[in-house]
Amino acid sequence: MNQLPFFGLTCLRCLSNIHLCSQPRHHHGFKTEPQFSEKYFPQTVDHFNFNSMGNGTFNQRYLITEEFWIKGYGPIFFYTGNEGDIWDFASNSGFITELAAQLRALVIFAEHRYYGRSLPFDKDSFSIPQIGLLTVEQALADYAVMIRELKQQLAATDCPVIVFGGSYGGMLSAYMRLKYPNMVAGALAASAPVLSTAGLGDSGQFFRDVTADFESVASECRDAVRGGFHQLKELARHQDYSHIQSEFSLCKPPSSAQDIQQLNGLLRNAFTLMAMLDYPYSTHFLGTCPPTHGPDLLSSLRNTVGIVYNSTGLLPCFDLYSLYVKCADPTGCGLGLDSLAWDYQACTEIDLCYESNNVTDMFPPMAFTETDRQLYCAKRWGVVPRPNWLKTQFWGDALSTASNIIFSNGDLDPWANGGSLSSSLVALNISGGAHHLDLRGSNDADPESVLSARKTEAELITQWVKMERSRLQRSL
Amino acid sequence: MNQLPFFGLTCLRCLSNIHLCSQPRHHHGFKTEPQFSEKYFPQTVDHFNFNSMGNGTFNQRYLITEEFWIKGYGPIFFYTGNEGDIWDFASNSGFITELAAQLRALVIFAEHRYYGRSLPFDKDSFSIPQIGLLTVEQALADYAVMIRELKQQLAATDCPVIVFGGSYGGMLSAYMRLKYPNMVAGALAASAPVLSTAGLGDSGQFFRDVTADFESVASECRDAVRGGFHQLKELARHQDYSHIQSEFSLCKPPSSAQDIQQLNGLLRNAFTLMAMLDYPYSTHFLGTCPPTHGPDLLSSLRNTVGIVYNSTGLLPCFDLYSLYVKCADPTGCGLGLDSLAWDYQACTEIDLCYESNNVTDMFPPMAFTETDRQLYCAKRWGVVPRPNWLKTQFWGDALSTASNIIFSNGDLDPWANGGSLSSSLVALNISGGAHHLDLRGSNDADPESVLSARKTEAELITQWVKMERSRLQRSL
Numbered sequence: 001m002n003q004l005p006f007f008g009l010t011c012l013r014c015l016s017n018i019h020l021c022s023q024p025r026h027h028h029g030f031k032t033e034p035q036f037s038e039k040y041f042p043q044t045v046d047h048f049n050f051n052s053m054g055n056g057t058f059n060q061r062y063l064i065t066e067e068f069w070i071k072g073y074g075p076i077f078f079y080t081g082n083e084g085d086i087w088d089f090a091s092n093s094g095f096i097t098e099l100a101a102q103l104r105a106l107v108i109f110a111e112h113r114y115y116g117r118s119l120p121f122d123k124d125s126f127s128i129p130q131i132g133l134l135t136v137e138q139a140l141a142d143y144a145v146m147i148r149e150l151k152q153q154l155a156a157t158d159c160p161v162i163v164f165g166g167s168y169g170g171m172l173s174a175y176m177r178l179k180y181p182n183m184v185a186g187a188l189a190a191s192a193p194v195l196s197t198a199g200l201g202d203s204g205q206f207f208r209d210v211t212a213d214f215e216s217v218a219s220e221c222r223d224a225v226r227g228g229f230h231q232l233k234e235l236a237r238h239q240d241y242s243h244i245q246s247e248f249s250l251c252k253p254p255s256s257a258q259d260i261q262q263l264n265g266l267l268r269n270a271f272t273l274m275a276m277l278d279y280p281y282s283t284h285f286l287g288t289c290p291p292t293h294g295p296d297l298l299s300s301l302r303n304t305v306g307i308v309y310n311s312t313g314l315l316p317c318f319d320l321y322s323l324y325v326k327c328a329d330p331t332g333c334g335l336g337l338d339s340l341a342w343d344y345q346a347c348t349e350i351d352l353c354y355e356s357n358n359v360t361d362m363f364p365p366m367a368f369t370e371t372d373r374q375l376y377c378a379k380r381w382g383v384v385p386r387p388n389w390l391k392t393q394f395w396g397d398a399l400s401t402a403s404n405i406i407f408s409n410g411d412l413d414p415w416a417n418g419g420s421l422s423s424s425l426v427a428l429n430i431s432g433g434a435h436h437l438d439l440r441g442s443n444d445a446d447p448e449s450v451l452s453a454r455k456t457e458a459e460l461i462t463q464w465v466k467m468e469r470s471r472l473q474r475s476l
Numbered sequence: 477m478n479q480l481p482f483f484g485l486t487c488l489r490c491l492s493n494i495h496l497c498s499q500p501r502h503h504h505g506f507k508t509e510p511q512f513s514e515k516y517f518p519q520t521v522d523h524f525n526f527n528s529m530g531n532g533t534f535n536q537r538y539l540i541t542e543e544f545w546i547k548g549y550g551p552i553f554f555y556t557g558n559e560g561d562i563w564d565f566a567s568n569s570g571f572i573t574e575l576a577a578q579l580r581a582l583v584i585f586a587e588h589r590y591y592g593r594s595l596p597f598d599k600d601s602f603s604i605p606q607i608g609l610l611t612v613e614q615a616l617a618d619y620a621v622m623i624r625e626l627k628q629q630l631a632a633t634d635c636p637v638i639v640f641g642g643s644y645g646g647m648l649s650a651y652m653r654l655k656y657p658n659m660v661a662g663a664l665a666a667s668a669p670v671l672s673t674a675g676l677g678d679s680g681q682f683f684r685d686v687t688a689d690f691e692s693v694a695s696e697c698r699d700a701v702r703g704g705f706h707q708l709k710e711l712a713r714h715q716d717y718s719h720i721q722s723e724f725s726l727c728k729p730p731s732s733a734q735d736i737q738q739l740n741g742l743l744r745n746a747f748t749l750m751a752m753l754d755y756p757y758s759t760h761f762l763g764t765c766p767p768t769h770g771p772d773l774l775s776s777l778r779n780t781v782g783i784v785y786n787s788t789g790l791l792p793c794f795d796l797y798s799l800y801v802k803c804a805d806p807t808g809c810g811l812g813l814d815s816l817a818w819d820y821q822a823c824t825e826i827d828l829c830y831e832s833n834n835v836t837d838m839f840p841p842m843a844f845t846e847t848d849r850q851l852y853c854a855k856r857w858g859v860v861p862r863p864n865w866l867k868t869q870f871w872g873d874a875l876s877t878a879s880n881i882i883f884s885n886g887d888l889d890p891w892a893n894g895g896s897l898s899s900s901l902v903a904l905n906i907s908g909g910a911h912h913l914d915l916r917g918s919n920d921a922d923p924e925s926v927l928s929a930r931k932t933e934a935e936l937i938t939q940w941v942k943m944e945r946s947r948l949q950r951s952l
Contacts, residue, residue: 049608052856148864398658
C-alpha cells in the first residue's frame with residue numbers, strides 16, 4: 001500500500017512536473033519575467049463545515065508581483081494553482097506576465113491546498129481523515145476567499161479579476177467563472193480536460209490521441225513503438241527477465257506479469273508525456289523518432305524512458321514501483337507528496353479512467369475500469385469514487401449559461417479532446433500546439449497559430465476587464 | 477444552554493410554522509390539490525468530504541405526484557424545501573400544483589436535511605460534530621443529486637426542471653439556478669431575502685418595515701403598539717412583576733431585566749409574524765388593530781401574543797424561555813428540532829442580525845450585533861460565524877451573470893426589502909402581498925396584484941420550459 005500501482009491516476013501529472021524540474025527553476029528568458037514575492041495567506045481549512053476538525057486556518061502560499069500594476073486600478077490576473085509547487089507554474093506561464101505588462105495588471109499565483117507548501121495539516125495532511133479536505137470545492141473556495149481578502153488588503157476592490165490556469169488548473173479557472181462569476185470577470189482555461197475528467201466521452205480517446213501525435217510525425221514512428229512493445233511482450237512470454245532488466249536498467253529484474261504490466265505503464269506514460277510536452281523549442285521530443293525496425297526497437301523504448309524519467313541523468317537504475325512517487329526527488333522537487341495528493345483526487349472527484357487497447361492506439365492493452373478504480377481507492381484511501389459528481393457539480397457539457405471563458409487547446413495535446421467547445425463560449429484551437437503552449441512565454445520558435453491565439457486571448461481579456469470595470473463602478 | 481435566547485435567530489421562522497400548524501394539516505381547499513406520495517431518497521451524507529464521518533447515505537424525505545404529468549415529457553416542478561416539515565410547504569404552496577396542472581408537470585417537494593424527518597444522524601443529528609453537515613451547500617447538493625437520480629429513475633432525463641421556493645426556500649431556489657443551471661432551467665424565488673441574510677443592507681430595515689405595515693393600516697395602530705411597550709417598560713421599571721405575569725399569562729413572574737427583554741422579544745416577534753402572514757383571507761391579522769389609548773394598550777399587546785402563540789388555545793400559560801423551542805409542540809408539529817437546526821444555520825451561514833431601535837420602528841431598542849452573535853454561537857454550537865461567506869459563495873448583489881430567476885416580493889412582507897432586484901433578472905413586486913403570497917393557492921380574496929404576478933410567473937416559466945426542452949434535445 002505504499003506504492004501507487006496505477007499510471008493514469010498519478011503520474012501523467014507527476015511526470016509533467018519532472019519535466020518542469022529538469023529545467024532551471026527560475027529561468028529568466030523573457031524581458032517581462034517579474035520578481036515574485038512569496039507570501040502566505042491564512043486560509044480557512046474547511047469552508048463547508050463549521051464544526052469539523054478543520055476549524056481554523058492554515059498557511060496557503062501565493063506569489064505576487066505588483067511590478068506592472070497601476071495600483072488600485074489595473075486588473076488582477078490570478079492563476080488558480082494546480083497539482084504541484086506553485087513556483088513551477090509561475091515559471092512556465094510567461095504569457096500571463098507578458099499580458100500583465102501590457103494591461104498593467106497585478107499578478108497572483110495561488111498554490112492549491114495539499115500541494116507544494118500549502119499543507120493544511122503539515123506532515124499529517126495525507127493521513128485519513130485529514131486528506132478528506134482535499135477537494136475541488138475547497139480549492140475553489142480558497143481562491144474565492146483569497147481574492148476577496150487580498151482585494152480588500154490591496155485597496156483593489158474595483159479591480160476586475162481574470163483567472164488563468166493550465167490543465168487541471170485550467171479546469172479550476174473555468175470552474176471559478178462558473179461558480180464565482182461575482183468574483184471573476186473571465187477565465188482563460190488552457191488545455192483543460194473538463195469533459196473527460198468528468199467521465200464524459202470515450203475511455204480510449206486519450207491514448208488514441210497520443211498515438212495520433214506520433215503518427216503525424218511519421219507512420220513508421222508509430223509502428224516502431226508498436227514493434228518495441230511487441231518485442232517486450234515476447235521476452236516476457238519467455239520469462240527472459242534478466243534480459244528485460246538489463247535492457248531497461250531496472251534496479252531489480254521483473255518476476256511476474258504484474259511487473260511487466262507496471263513496466264508497460266511506465267513506458268506508455270513516457271510516450272504520453274512526450275506528446276503533452278511537444279513544445280516548439282527545447283522540449284521538442286517527437287522529432288526523436290525511434291528506429292523503425294530490427295533489434296533496436298527495444299532499445300528505442302529504453303531510450304524513451306531515459307529521456308523522460310532520467311533527464312537529469314541522476315538515477316542509476318529504475319525502480320518499477322517507486323518511480324512514480326519518488327520520480328522527481330533527485331531533482332529536488334519533492335514531488336512525492338504532490339503525487340499522493342493527485343492520487344487522492346483521482347480516487348474521489350477526478351475521473352481518469354483512460355485505457356489503451358492496442359487497436360485504436362499503439363500501446364499494449366491496459367484496461368482501467370471504474371471497478372478497478374473502486375477497488376484501488378477503497379483499499380488505498382478508504383473512499384468510494386462518485387463518478388457522476390463532477391459533471392453534476394461543474395455542469396458537465398451543459399455550459400449554455402456560462403460566459404467569458406476561453407477554452408484553448410493545442411492539437412498535439414492528447415488532453416485536447418477532453419476539453420469543451422460551446423457556441424456561447426470561446427474555443428480556441430492551436431494548430432501545432434502541445435499542452436497549454438499558449439500560457440508559456442513568447443519564444444522565437446512559437447508558430448503563428450499560438451501567436452494568433454494569444455492575440456485573441458488578449459483582446460477578449462481586455463474586453464472583459466472593461467465590462468467588469470463598468471459593472472463594479474455602477475455598483476458603487 | 478438549553479434555551480435559545482435570541483429571537484431573530486430562531487423564531488421568526490419557527491413562528492411562521494406555528495401559524496401553518498394552526499391550520500388543518502392537509503386541507504383540500506383547491507380543486508387542483510393533488511395527492512402526494514411520501515417517499516425517501518438515499519442521499520449522500522457529505523457531498524464535500526469523501527473521508528468524513530458522513531461516509532454513507534441517509535433517508536431524505538420527498539413528496540411526489542405524477543397526477544398532472546405527461547410522463548417523460550412534461551416539466552418537473554421541484555420545491556427546494558426550507559426550514560421545516562415538507563408537508564407544511566406542500567400544503568401552503570397551491571400555486572405550484574395549480575401551475576403543474578396547467579403545464580402537465582411532475583411535482584416534487586424535497587425536504588431540507590436536518591428538518592422534518594430528514595435527519596442524517598437520526599436523534600444524534602443535533603450533536604456536535606454531527607450538526608456540522610447542516611449547510612446551505614450540502615442542501616443544494618442534495619437537491620442536485622436528487623434531481624439527477626429521480627430524472628434517471630423516472631425516465632425523465634429530457635424534462636426541464638423548474639425550482640420553486642418561498643422565504644429561505646426561495647433563497648435556495650435562486651441559489652440552485654446560480655450554482656446548478658445545468659440541472660435547473662429557472663427558479664421562482666418568492667420572498668427570498670437573499671441580500672439581508674448575506675449581511676448586505678441595513679440592520680434596521682426589517683423592523684422598520686414591520687412597523688410600516690402597521691402604520692399603513694393606521695398611524696394610530698403604530699402608536700398603540702408603541703404605547704403598549706411603553707407601559708410594559710414602566711411596569712418593569714417599578715419591578716411590578718406580578719402585574720406583568722398576570723397581564724401576559726406567564727407561567728412564572730419575570731424577575732430580571734433579562735426576562736423583560738425576553739418578553740419584549742416575544743412580543744416583537746408576534747407583530748412581525750402578523751405582518752409576514754397578512755394574507756388576504758383567514759389570516760388577515762392587521763385589521764385587528766389594538767385599541768389606540770388608555771389602560772387597554774397593555775392588554776392589546778397580550779392579545780397579540782395570544783393570537784400568535786396560542787392560536788389553538790391549548791397553552792395554559794406562556795413560558796418565556798421554552799416558548800420558542802417548544803412553541804409548536806401542542807399542535808403536534810414537533811418543531812423543537814427544526815428550531816434547533818435553524819438556530820445553527822443562523823450561527824453559521826445565515827446572517828439575521830436584525831435590530832430594533834424605537835426610532836425608525838415601534839419596538840423597544842433591542843440591539844443584536846455581530847459580536848452578540850459570535851458570543852452566543854461559540855457558546856451554543858462551538859462555531860464562529862463567517863459574515864462574509866454567504867455573499868462570496870452566493871454572489872451577494874453581483875447577479876449580472878445570472879438568468880431565469882424570478883424574485884417575487886409582497887410589499888407588506890418585511891422580508892421584501894432584503895430581496896434582490898436586477899435588470900437582467902425578473903423582479904416582481906406584489907402590491908398588498910404578504911410573505912410569499914404568490915406561492916399560495918388561488919383564493920377568491922386574492923388581490924389583482926397577485927393574480928397578475930402569477931400570470932407573469934406562469935408565462936416566464938412556460939418560456940423557460942420551452943427553451944430548456946430544445947437545449948436538452950439538441951444535446952442528444
